[in-house]
Amino acid sequence: MNVNSQAQAVILLTVPFGKTDAKPLSVREWGRFALWLKDHELEPSRLLKGDPQSLLSGWMDRTVTLQRIEGLLDRGGALGLALEKWQRAGLWIVTRSEPDYPERLKRRLRLDSPPVLFGCGNRAHLNKGGVAVVGSRDADEADLEFSTRLARSAANQGFSVISGGARGVDESAMLGALENEGTSVGVLADSVLRAATSAKYRKYLLAGDLVLVSPFNPEAGFNVGNAMARNKHIYCLSDAAVVVNSTPDKGGTWTGATEDLKSGWVPLWVQHKDDPASGNAALVQKGARWFPRDLPALSSLWETVNGSDTAPEETSLPLLQQSEKEQAPYEAATLHKMAASAGSDDGTADAPPSTDPIATVDAKDSSSKPASDFYSLFLQCLRGLTDDAPMKVEDIAARLELEKAQVNAWLKRGTTDGQIKKLSKPVRYQSTSADHRQASFFGNES
Numbered sequence: 001m002n003v004n005s006q007a008q009a010v011i012l013l014t015v016p017f018g019k020t021d022a023k024p025l026s027v028r029e030w031g032r033f034a035l036w037l038k039d040h041e042l043e044p045s046r047l048l049k050g051d052p053q054s055l056l057s058g059w060m061d062r063t064v065t066l067q068r069i070e071g072l073l074d075r076g077g078a079l080g081l082a083l084e085k086w087q088r089a090g091l092w093i094v095t096r097s098e099p100d101y102p103e104r105l106k107r108r109l110r111l112d113s114p115p116v117l118f119g120c121g122n123r124a125h126l127n128k129g130g131v132a133v134v135g136s137r138d139a140d141e142a143d144l145e146f147s148t149r150l151a152r153s154a155a156n157q158g159f160s161v162i163s164g165g166a167r168g169v170d171e172s173a174m175l176g177a178l179e180n181e182g183t184s185v186g187v188l189a190d191s192v193l194r195a196a197t198s199a200k201y202r203k204y205l206l207a208g209d210l211v212l213v214s215p216f217n218p219e220a221g222f223n224v225g226n227a228m229a230r231n232k233h234i235y236c237l238s239d240a241a242v243v244v245n246s247t248p249d250k251g252g253t254w255t256g257a258t259e260d261l262k263s264g265w266v267p268l269w270v271q272h273k274d275d276p277a278s279g280n281a282a283l284v285q286k287g288a289r290w291f292p293r294d295l296p297a298l299s300s301l302w303e304t305v306n307g308s309d310t311a312p313e314e315t316s317l318p319l320l321q322q323s324e325k326e327q328a329p330y331e332a333a334t335l336h337k338m339a340a341s342a343g344s345d346d347g348t349a350d351a352p353p354s355t356d357p358i359a360t361v362d363a364k365d366s367s368s369k370p371a372s373d374f375y376s377l378f379l380q381c382l383r384g385l386t387d388d389a390p391m392k393v394e395d396i397a398a399r400l401e402l403e404k405a406q407v408n409a410w411l412k413r414g415t416t417d418g419q420i421k422k423l424s425k426p427v428r429y430q431s432t433s434a435d436h437r438q439a440s441f442f443g444n445e446s
Contacts, residue, residue: 003083003093007116009044010095011079013069014115017217018078022071029064031111034096047073086218089196090205091120102126108236108265114215120196121204121211125185130160131298132234132266134253135169135244143169143244146271148176150242155182157298158403162187162238164230164252165195165212169244178204181393181408186212187234189227193218231256235265240301242291243270248279261287267302378410379419383431390421390428 003011013033016024025033036059037044046055052070059066086093094101095116100123105113119126131154133147151161151173161177163170165186174184184204188195192214195201204210215233216226231252235241241260246253260268261283268288270280284290292300378400385391385399397407411429414420421432 005045005048006043006097007093007095008076008079009048009073010097010116011093012048012075013044013072015217016220017082018075020071020075022068024072025064027112027114029061030115032061033059033064034115035111048076082219086118086193089120089193089218091118091193091196091218092123093118094123100127102237104129105233105236108263109232112232114233117213117215118192118218119211119213120192122183122208123211123213125160125183125211126213126237128160128183129237129239130154130162130183130185131301132162132238132241133169133173133244134163134231134234134241134256135246136251136253137166137168137170139168139172139245143271144172147172147244150244151176151182151184152180154298155180155405156409158182158405159239159298160185162234164189164227164234166227173244174210175200178209180405181209182405183209184211185237186210187230187237188212188214188216189230190214190216190220190222191218192216227252228255232259232263232265235260238266239299240267240269242301243268243280243283243288245271245273246279246283247277248282250279254279254283257283257288258286269301375410375413379414379431382414382420382429383433386430390423390430392426392428396429 010030014025014027014030034044040058042055047069052073053066056066056069093116096106096113101117104127131150133150135143135147139147147169154161155177160183161173162185163173165171165174165188170186174186177184186195186201192212195212196205196218201210201212205212213233214220215230216223220226235256241257243253243257246257248254257268257270260266268283269291270283270288271291273280280288381400382396385396391399393404393407393411396411397404400407411420411422415422415429419432420429422429
């Protein structure tokens with residue numbers, strides 16, 4: 001863990017640890033102080049090298065006194081010990097001024113975005129967006145099953161699942177995505193250090209499919225205030241949110257949902273509940289939408305938010321129960337996206353070198369191709385890719401410019417169909433066809 005002096009200063013000023021009478025700055029207090037430093041062209045790291053009294057001679061604030069700042073900065077020894085411990089556990093630290101800090105948090109929360117984030121795993125997932133799935137810790141079996149099916153559908157469509165990591169709905173959703181070879185973001189309210197080393201998540205962290213992140217001390221225990229405060233981060237890291245269950249005017253799920261409705265961060269959807277004690281119907285009255293009966297793709301949760309709501313008594317979940325054949329439109333949309341990214345100014349894709357297994361792609365022609373053919377086209381391309389040697393799923397996804405989750409879905413299907421063989425140690429895949437040539441992704445084999 002390479003923590004520069006800038007990050008050290010931010011941690012000293014905003015994160016509780018060690019023994020001190022000085023209370024760390026809140027997010028709002030840090031926002032005011034950081035703005036003042038910027039206006040006076042002072043980097044926080046300067047406070048570690050110079051005399052804070054002279055550097056901050058013009059600073060005046062009712063709650064953030066110079067004495068308080070000096071007390072917080074005087075914890076360098078304790079910070080050094082903490083950093084060493086966190087590094088051994090594989091944690092990383094990113095501050096708001098760094099380029100890989102989640103852009104969604106800065107854009108949506110501005111000065112209320114946390115000054116520092118602690119985490120482990122693949123931090124690239126923090127900028128991918130996805131579907132937030134939230135609900136009660138004490139969820140019933142039906143709610144847990146809903147959460148798992150929704151997460152599985154998200155993984156199959158290449159979307160990440162964002163949740164809070166708590167037992168119940170959060171955990172079911174995250175594991176539902178990860179166990180289906182998808183990706184997930186866990187925004188923890190406590191104990192990210194312990195979670196980073198837990199057997200439950202370790203293999204997904206090592207595989208790069210999961211990131212755990214928290215704005216609080218990695219060793220902090222559970223705190224109701226922290227749990228409430230982190231809710232906004234779950235919403236703001238996503239593209240849309242689904243509330244599985246909630247209790248009216250009570251608990252973190254309700255508080256986070258109503259906060260999102262008030263702030264308008266992302267579209268909010270709720271599962272239909274017949275239980276009169278559920279707060280889901282009340283959330284709809286406040287502006288949320290019923291989770292729709294017929295959903296063409298999960299991206300519709302944020303792309304068509306102005307459409308008509310589905311009546312609660314008609315709400316069901318055919319999307320989460322569809323077969324692979326019925327999900328072919330999602331495959332088509334994924335390939336159309338690849339075609340568009342490869343296209344030239346006139347809307348037609350440029351032809352790649354003849355050695356590339358992906359040949360000319362025409363977005364217009366592909367739009368008329370039957371959705372059921374996309375799996376066959378994938379198999380054609382895979383034959384060209386694995387002609388000489390098997391490949392890892394990550395390499396296949398990178399070469400075809402497709403989401404890893406989509407490639408995994410086709411590889412699973414191909415393995416079941418006998419079209420693809422799966423090798424282990426390490427896991428690799430290869431087409432079972434022995435007589436093939438390099439193929440056009442949208443054409444016939446030459």
